[in-house]
Amino acid sequence: MYPWLTEIVAAILLGALPLLFPYKPTKSDNYLSFADLKHKYQKWEWFGLITLIIFLPLMILAFGQLLQYLMQWEADDNPRINYQLFIDHDLWYIPALFMAVSLIYFPIRIVYSIILTSVEYTEYTLFTNLKHGYDGMKVFRPMAWVAGVIALVMIFFMSDYYIKIWNYKIEVNEFKGTGVKEYNFKQVKKITYVEYTRSGEDGNVLTQDPHYHILFTDGNVWDTAKGLHDNRHQPEIMDFISKRFNVHIDTLATE
Structure with missing residues (x-):
């Protein structure tokens, strides 16, 4: 209804991250000065964004296709059923999105482990935390868990959502419940x-x-x-x- 309201809320949330998840460097973090870290690793932030843009759609597509394939086995082969209706295939990309968000860290981490040494990756993480003022992993972990739980809940209810039309009755298993109604x-x-x-x-x-x-x-x-x-x-x-x-x-x- 009000597109600008979403932008304001997003800006407030981003601004609140340093307050909610403040990053406090430890003595072991003193590898290089922030200026040196910036000079050395700022370019890798753009690389991280590029890998995110590449991997996230690919993971959504892969998970969506996987869920569609698995749900094919939900069909009942009873010959007395005239029609069976299941949830639209394209809707499986919604839980796939949450699955991808939940697991996106792992392919990106693998890519960075290939191009950076363990020490360099530690320094790069230090740079991003210092630059943005919050601990990136402390932000991502709860977000990943929430996204994963949402995906599992959606998959549970979507896989149990169907209509079966027999000669003498209609079975309705609604999305918001797990019980079957027969008419x-x-x-x-x-x-x-x-x-x-x-x-x-x-x-x-x-x-x-x-x-x-x-x-x-x-x-x-x-x-x-x-x-x-x-x-x-x-x-x-x-x-x-x-x-x-x-x-x-x-x-x-x-x-």
Whole structure:
């Protein structure tokens, strides 16, 4: 809503790092003066940024592909299941991002261990800590742990998020829970086809986003726009549900 607010918050957080994680040099840190360290290692900061830009997208891609591959084994081979819908493949890149952030230190550290000796790497770390005023590892470690936990939680819930459509029932396993809800043909109350989605502050921007809402008698709604859908077979699936469960498909221009 307010892009400038994000910039202000980010600036405040960065400014607070030296206060939250102050770096206090020890006697063993006195290898070179800061001026000498700067002259010797300032160029390697740019190298670190370049390696981050290279490795982070590669790790996101690799982890995303790995998660997509592993989730293929979640499919049920029961022949009585007509359709199975799992979370969109592209959404697996979200936990992959957190996994990459959690583990990005290791490939960068390996690269530095190749180009710098152990003493040089210690001096380089000292230079970056002195320059920025905070202990980089004390900042990164909790951030990595938090990112790793977020990734694991997302993977747990996303892998347990599915819809299975049988001849006589629909199984719904929602993202926010681990329990399965089953609905028979009498519990499908309404099916609505939505063609456009409103966006923008005033809701005056229309985006073509064809999807369906399936309302069950307990008030639960399966919204195919929220991760569980199959764009190619979506009309076919809804037509099957409509005919099998004897529920007419209504049309709603926008939501």
